[in-house]
Amino acid sequence: MIKLFKFKDAKEYYESLGDDLVKGRNEKFQNKEKPLWFNVGYWKDSESFEDACKNYADNLFDFGDLKDDCDILDVGYGFGVQDIHWAKKHNIKSIKGVNISPTQVRVARELVEESGLSDVIDLREGDAVSLDFEDKSFDAVIALDCAYHFTTRKDFLKEASRVLKPGGKLVFTDMMPIKEKNSRFGNYLLKLNAIPKENFYPKEHLISFAKSIGFDDAKFEDISQWVFQGAAKFGEQRFKGKNVSDIRVKLNPKDEKKYRRAYNLSGIRRCYMFSMTKEK
Numbered sequence: 001m002i003k004l005f006k007f008k009d010a011k012e013y014y015e016s017l018g019d020d021l022v023k024g025r026n027e028k029f030q031n032k033e034k035p036l037w038f039n040v041g042y043w044k045d046s047e048s049f050e051d052a053c054k055n056y057a058d059n060l061f062d063f064g065d066l067k068d069d070c071d072i073l074d075v076g077y078g079f080g081v082q083d084i085h086w087a088k089k090h091n092i093k094s095i096k097g098v099n100i101s102p103t104q105v106r107v108a109r110e111l112v113e114e115s116g117l118s119d120v121i122d123l124r125e126g127d128a129v130s131l132d133f134e135d136k137s138f139d140a141v142i143a144l145d146c147a148y149h150f151t152t153r154k155d156f157l158k159e160a161s162r163v164l165k166p167g168g169k170l171v172f173t174d175m176m177p178i179k180e181k182n183s184r185f186g187n188y189l190l191k192l193n194a195i196p197k198e199n200f201y202p203k204e205h206l207i208s209f210a211k212s213i214g215f216d217d218a219k220f221e222d223i224s225q226w227v228f229q230g231a232a233k234f235g236e237q238r239f240k241g242k243n244v245s246d247i248r249v250k251l252n253p254k255d256e257k258k259y260r261r262a263y264n265l266s267g268i269r270r271c272y273m274f275s276m277t278k279e280k
């Protein structure tokens with residue numbers, strides 16, 4: 001039985017989701033056709049879940065202007081599908097990853113083994129806010145669709161700054177409010193989705209914090225229109241029990257208001273890609 005109301009933290013939340021991003025639709029890894037991408041998707045020019053998730057990973061990589069031949073740390077890697085995808089597409093020197101969910105770590109490691117990329121990709125269990133790596137180890141730290149879960153996002157930024165080489169990049173997507181204070185109901189909805197209320201502040205706050213701990217050149221792009229509606233339409237069909245691979249999503253500007261409603265109630269109103277550089 002899915003726990004709908006209370007999760008101690010993101011670890012418990014993701015363990016309870018199993019192999020499905022939509023609550024209550026866990027197929028316990030029995031459906032071998034099911035894509036194990038695990039993000040909300042970037043639905044511009046993508047109608048299937050798999051394409052939207054891949055599109056999200058590619059857009060973030062390009063937004064960060066990440067180079068081949070670099071050492072990457074991927075934080076909150078889901079089932080590691082994006083790491084396999086990036087490693088096949090780019091000539092990356094190494095990808096290390098940490099993820100809080102033991103089930104995801106186990107499955108991700110199996111997928112990496114099957115892909116034959118174990119010499120490039122090394123995925124471990126770990127927490128974004130206490131990274132078990134030496135200072136100045138990476139050229140880039142990536143967090144695709146997960147930093148809002150970290151307790152706290154600011155602690156993650158400090159850790160990312162520590163493990164990045166000078167001139168290295170922190171590149172992540174995130175969902176945020178546009179004001180500092182949430183309603184009680186909004187906080188309750190965030191709790192249901194394992195999002196700590198300490199992470200509730202708008203992008204201006206995040207950017208000035210990043211600057212205060214030594215990140216330069218912060219840039220962002222508002223991608224809300226390509227994320228929220230698509231994710232909500234996908235979730236609606238999946239919730240009704242349609243197979244992940246059979247779901248097709250069509251964006252329509254006229255539907256934007258309706259499908260933003262659930263996010264708005266939680267206080268989350270924007271989705272951004274961020275890229276910033278650790279000062280030299």
Ligand SMILES: C[S@@+](CC[C@H](N)C(=O)[O-])C[C@H]1O[C@@H](n2cnc3c(N)ncnc32)[C@H](O)[C@@H]1O
Nearest residue numbers: 010038039076077078099100101127128144146
């Ligand atoms: C929405 S999923 C995104 C997964 C993956 N990045 C993708 O795009 O498919 C959020 C991920 O963040 C991970 N996560 C949540 N809190 C974490 C933490 N404190 N440290 C590391 N990983 C965490 C979850 O286990 C999950 O894999």
